[in-house]
Amino acid sequence: MSKPEPMSFSGPLTRGSVRVEGVAKFFPTPKTGEPQWVLRDVSLSLAGGEFVCLLGHSGCGKSTLLNLVAGYLKPDYGSITVSGRPVVGPSAERGVVFQDHALFPWLSVEENIVFGPRLQGKSTGEIRDVAERLIRLVGLTGSEHMYPSSLSGGMKQRVGIARALANEPDVLLMDEPFGALDMLTRESMQQELLRIWNALRPSIIFVTHSPSEAVVLADRVAVLSTHTHTIERLIEIDLPRPRSLRDPRFLDLVDEIESVFLDKSLTAVGGL
Amino acid sequence: MAQATSQLAVPRVAVLPVNFHVAVRWLSVIVFLGLWQAIALVNGRVQYFNPVFLPGPSDVIGATLDLNAQGILFTSLWTSGVRLLSGFILGAIFAVLLGFAMARYPLIDSIVDPILTMVGPIPPFAFLPMLIIWMGISWPSKVALVAYACFLPILAYTVDGVKHVDPLLIRSALSLGASDAQLFRLVVLPAALPSIFVGLRVSLALGFSALVVAEMVGASSGLGYLIMDARTFFKVGQMFSAAALIGAEYSLFAFILGRIEHRLFRWRQKGLSQAVA
Numbered sequence: 001m002s003k004p005e006p007m008s009f010s011g012p013l014t015r016g017s018v019r020v021e022g023v024a025k026f027f028p029t030p031k032t033g034e035p036q037w038v039l040r041d042v043s044l045s046l047a048g049g050e051f052v053c054l055l056g057h058s059g060c061g062k063s064t065l066l067n068l069v070a071g072y073l074k075p076d077y078g079s080i081t082v083s084g085r086p087v088v089g090p091s092a093e094r095g096v097v098f099q100d101h102a103l104f105p106w107l108s109v110e111e112n113i114v115f116g117p118r119l120q121g122k123s124t125g126e127i128r129d130v131a132e133r134l135i136r137l138v139g140l141t142g143s144e145h146m147y148p149s150s151l152s153g154g155m156k157q158r159v160g161i162a163r164a165l166a167n168e169p170d171v172l173l174m175d176e177p178f179g180a181l182d183m184l185t186r187e188s189m190q191q192e193l194l195r196i197w198n199a200l201r202p203s204i205i206f207v208t209h210s211p212s213e214a215v216v217l218a219d220r221v222a223v224l225s226t227h228t229h230t231i232e233r234l235i236e237i238d239l240p241r242p243r244s245l246r247d248p249r250f251l252d253l254v255d256e257i258e259s260v261f262l263d264k265s266l267t268a269v270g271g272l
Numbered sequence: 273m274a275q276a277t278s279q280l281a282v283p284r285v286a287v288l289p290v291n292f293h294v295a296v297r298w299l300s301v302i303v304f305l306g307l308w309q310a311i312a313l314v315n316g317r318v319q320y321f322n323p324v325f326l327p328g329p330s331d332v333i334g335a336t337l338d339l340n341a342q343g344i345l346f347t348s349l350w351t352s353g354v355r356l357l358s359g360f361i362l363g364a365i366f367a368v369l370l371g372f373a374m375a376r377y378p379l380i381d382s383i384v385d386p387i388l389t390m391v392g393p394i395p396p397f398a399f400l401p402m403l404i405i406w407m408g409i410s411w412p413s414k415v416a417l418v419a420y421a422c423f424l425p426i427l428a429y430t431v432d433g434v435k436h437v438d439p440l441l442i443r444s445a446l447s448l449g450a451s452d453a454q455l456f457r458l459v460v461l462p463a464a465l466p467s468i469f470v471g472l473r474v475s476l477a478l479g480f481s482a483l484v485v486a487e488m489v490g491a492s493s494g495l496g497y498l499i500m501d502a503r504t505f506f507k508v509g510q511m512f513s514a515a516a517l518i519g520a521e522y523s524l525f526a527f528i529l530g531r532i533e534h535r536l537f538r539w540r541q542k543g544l545s546q547a548v549a
Contacts, residue, residue: 093450102440108464108540119458131408147539167448230514 015083016048016170016203018069023078025064038064040229042078044222048170049201054215056224056259062207063175064225069205070096083170092116095164095202099176101156103148109159110135110191116167134162137196143191143193154185161193165200176209190216194241212259216243216251223260233260290360292394305329327509332516335509339498348514349521352494355411356525360419361480367423370428376456376538381431388424394477396421397485409490414483421482422475428466433467434460466540476529480522495521 009082015190025044026035056064069080071090075132080087082094090096099199103112113134114127135141138158141223150154157177164172178186190213197204207213214221218237225232235257278420312328315321327335329352374381400417407413437460445459487496502510 011392014324070443070447072446077355083419083500090443092447094447096444096447098440099442100440102438103442104459104462106537113457115445119449119451136406163444163448 003251017080017083018044018046018171018203018205019070019081020044020065020073021079023065023068023080024067025073025076033118035192035226037229038079039075040069042224042230044231044234046171046205048083049203051197051204052207053143053218053221054207055203055209055211055214057209057226057261060224060226061167061229062224065175066205066207067131069171081264092120092167094173095167095169095171097157097160097164097172097174097177101148101160101177103156103159103163105148109140109151112148112159113162113166115163120167130166134166137165137199138162138192147151147169152185153181154189157181157189158192165196168200169202172204173205174206176207178213179208186213193217194269211226211254212245213237214257215253216245217226221257223257224235225260229272233257239268277300320479324506326506327512330496331509332435332512335507335513336517339513344498345517348493348495348498349517351429352487352496352518353521355414355487355494356418356483356521357480359415360422360476362430362473363419363422363475363479366419366424367471368424370467371427372456372460374427374430388427396424396439397480400486400489403486404490409492414486414491414494415484416528418479419462419488422479425475425478426471429467429471429474430464433464433471436467437463469529469536473526473529473533476525477522478527480518484518 021043024037025039026037028034028037042061042065044052044065047250054065056062058237064073069087070073071087071094087094104115107115114214116131117127133145135144136227138161140155140158140162143151143155148159160177178189181189194217206214206217208217211221215237220235221235222231223235225228225234225267233252237253239247239253243250305442308328309328310488312323312326312331315326316323316328334346339348363430370380370384374384396417399420403413403416407416441459441463442455445455450458470485484496484499487494488500491497495514498514498517499511502514
């Protein structure tokens with residue numbers, strides 16, 4: 001796998017860079033047809049290899065923003081470019097990991113993982129190499145031939161991540177991937193993800209509603225507001241990795257993020 | 273065995289009911305046949321009604337052996353089987369192809385759907401006289417009726433299956449670089465297959481009924497014809513025999529379809545039977 005070198009050059013044309021400029025999106029309300037804004041004037045850029053978390057309550061538009069970058073939706077205003085090229089639809093250069101993992105239930109673990117390379121018409125030898133390497137990387141050795149229905153939630157999500165990585169995407173888009181996992185599994189998956197990110201260095205946009213998850217993972221955290229439907233604050237997480245949840249600076253950052261909600265949202269305390 | 277490996281008493285209640293229910297199932301069949309035989313025998317003595325009307329199981333077996341001796345037992349089974357299978361496969365192929373086209377292209381859906389809404393409520397048997405006029409009483413009219421009877425349910429289930437493919441699966445395939453054709457072949461088809469098989473199962477039963485009716489109305493061979501032939505010569509035992517053969521042949525086809533399903537859908541978990549222990 002050719003690793004993008006995130007530190008060597010920067011700017012909008014870098015592989016894996018993401019540029020969201022002045023993006024707005026609305027959905028018509030079912031009865032009146034009046035536009036209901038989901039996102040308003042959102043701008044965000046990622047350098048290649050950067051890890052950014054989108055944080056906010058349900059309904060703030062964070063998943064919509066992710067779907068726009070993935071190419072499933074088209075923005076009503078503004079533009080989105082990835083690696084310098086405008087996004088016109090879904091593409092293999094942008095891997096997506098879903099909360100409900102969306103694995104193909106009729107394919108085994110291994111077949112799910114090599115689905116992308118197989119579509120690309122890679123040779124059998126290459127496909128076997130990819131499968132072997134990714135199964136080892138995400139720790140699924142021994143489960144290659146199981147079907148998704150017999151896997152635990154954490155294992156399914158490992159398959160989901162491996163499947164997205166098999167195409168060697170420049171950008172990895174993750175929509176609350178650990179949201180359905182129990183706390184212990186969640187914490188170990190966060191560490192796994194950081195390890196994988198370190199090894200392959202794709203840019204990652206990671207949607208979550210947990211401030212501490214965002215602080216554990218991200219280089220920067222974009223906090224979206226349910227009221228303004230835009231990025232309210234962009235917070236740099238200047239903690240060295242590996243990060244400790246007991247680090248006072250860690251707690252400060254979580255507090256800082258939570259205070260954004262306290263200012264802006266009446267439901268903040270209950271929601272967090 | 274349990275006592276040897278553990279101090280704890282292993283409850284044995286769970287084992288008993290399974291054997292019990294199996295036994296009841298067999299007993300039920302045996303008692304049913306026994307009662308039937310007994311009624312036929314007693315009636316044969318006391319002549320409460322004409323014994324010809326109700327032959328016992330032994331008479332039915334006799335009639336079956338008789339059919340075999342005449343050399344029409346296996347030819348009838350074979351003829352009906354081939355007609356059913358060709359009609360079923362023909363109807364299924366057209367239904368699945370059209371179903372995919374309708375699910376994929378709204379224009380085709382708009383063209384075909386109103387016609388189906390118009391023709392769909394008419395029982396397929398109503399078309400049999402026309403088919404006989406057009407195609408004669410030989411196999412083409414039978415196969416055509418079976419194909420038509422199978423066509424509608426498979427089409428409905430195919431359209432339903434394709435329309436209800438999980439959109440997340442489509443999204444993930446697109447983000448993995450699937451082209452339109454790949455999406456259809458590798459995601460939509462396998463995702464819709466369970467629904468298509470429900471349609472196949474339903475239409476197998478309908479197709480069998482259609483075949484028997486077609487063979488009873490105008491035919492010179494097949495299991496349905498055996499029943500009408502028996503009526504003509506008042507061979508009640510042969511009527512029962514042919515009816516039982518129809519049931520047996522249907523069960524065989526349903527069993528084969530079930531095995532294919534079982535192989536294809538190994539990835540599916542057992543639902544209800546494993547939900548509550």
